[in-house]
Ligand SMILES: O=C(O)CCC(=O)C(=O)O
C-alpha cells in the first residue's frame with residue numbers, strides 16, 4: 001500500500017538476520033507472542049455519574065443506594081489499580097459518537113500516501129509528531145511495526161489548516177472527554193492514598209496531556225517472526241485512556257508472564273502510568289505492556305490519551321520520607337532522562353532512575 005511506511009526496505013538487514021537465524025537453527029520459530037487471553041476487570045462507571053431522582057423519599061433512598069454503589073465502584077477501581085495496573089471501563093462518559101469519529105478521522109489521515117505523512121509537515125505540528133518504526137532499532141525486539149501521530153494538546157491550535165478541521169475537532173472532543181474521565185479516576189485513586197484531589201486540579205491542566213493515534217498495519221512477517229506492533233513499555237504519565245477496535249494485539253505483563261487482553265470495543269482500557277506509581281509509592285502499578293504486530297491482513301487502530309502534569313510539576317511519593325521508594329522529581333526531569341536513555345541505548349529506563357539515590 002502506498003500509505004504503509006517502508007518497514008521492509010528500511011529494516012531489511014534486521015529481517016534477513018532474523019530469518020536466517022531461524023533457518024540456520026533448523027527449527028520453526030516458537031512464536032512466544034501467542035499467549036493466553038485474559039479478560040481485564042470491567043468496571044461500570046454509571047453509578048459514579050448517576051443523577052438523583054425527583055421525589056424526596058426516592059431521593060433519600062437513591063442517595064443511600066448511590067453512596068453504597070459509589071463505594072463499591074471506588075473499591076473496584078482502587079483494587080484494579082493495585083492488583084492489575086490495568087482495567088476496562090464501561091459507561092465511562094465518552095459518547096460512542098466521539099470514539100467513532102476519532103477512528104474515522106485517524107483512518108483518513110493514516111491512509112494518505114506515506115510521502116505526504118512523512119515529508120510534508122502535514123498537520124502543521126512539531127516535526128516528530130508523525131512517527132513510525134524505530135530509527136534506533138538494531139534488532140527485531142526494538143522494532144515497532146506501527147505508525148503514530150503524537151499530539152501535545154498545547155499544540156492543537158497549530159492544526160489550523162482548514163483541510164484538517166474535522167481531525168482537529170475529533171481530537172479536541174476526544175481530549176476533552178478523556179480529560180474529565182482521567183481527572184475523575186485520578187481523584188478517586190488519589191483520595192484513597194490520602195492525597196488531595198486538588199493536586200490534579202493544580203498540576204494537570206487540560207492542555208498538558210497528549211493524544212496518540214496509533215495504526216498497526218498488517219505485518220507479512222508476523223507468522224514466522226516475533227514482531228511487535230509496539231515494543232514493551234510502560235507509560236510515562238499518571239494514567240492512560242485507550243480506545244481500541246476489535247482486532248486485538250494488546251498484551252500486558254502479569255504475574256511474571258505476558259497475557260493477551262481480549263479486545264472489547266465497548267469498553268475503554270485504563271492503565272496506570274509511571275507517575276502514579278511514584279506518587280502512590282508503588283501502591284498502584286505501572287505495568288509493562290506491548291502490542292503484537294497485526295497479522296492476517298487486518299490493520300488495527302487505537303487512540304490513547306495520556307493524562308500528564310505540566311512540565312514543571314513535582315511528583316512526590318505520598319509516603320513519609322524514610323519509607324519512600326522514590327525521590328522527588330519534576331516531570332521535565334523525568335522526560336529528559338527518558339529521552340537521553342532512548343537516545344543512548346534505544347530503550348527507556350523509566351522509574352528505576354528515580355529510586356537511585
Ligand atoms: O494500541 C494499544 O492498545 C496500546 C497503545 C499504547 O500502549 C501506547 O500508545 O502507549
Ligand SMILES: [Fe+2]
Pocket residue numbers: 233234235289
Ligand atoms: Fe502504552
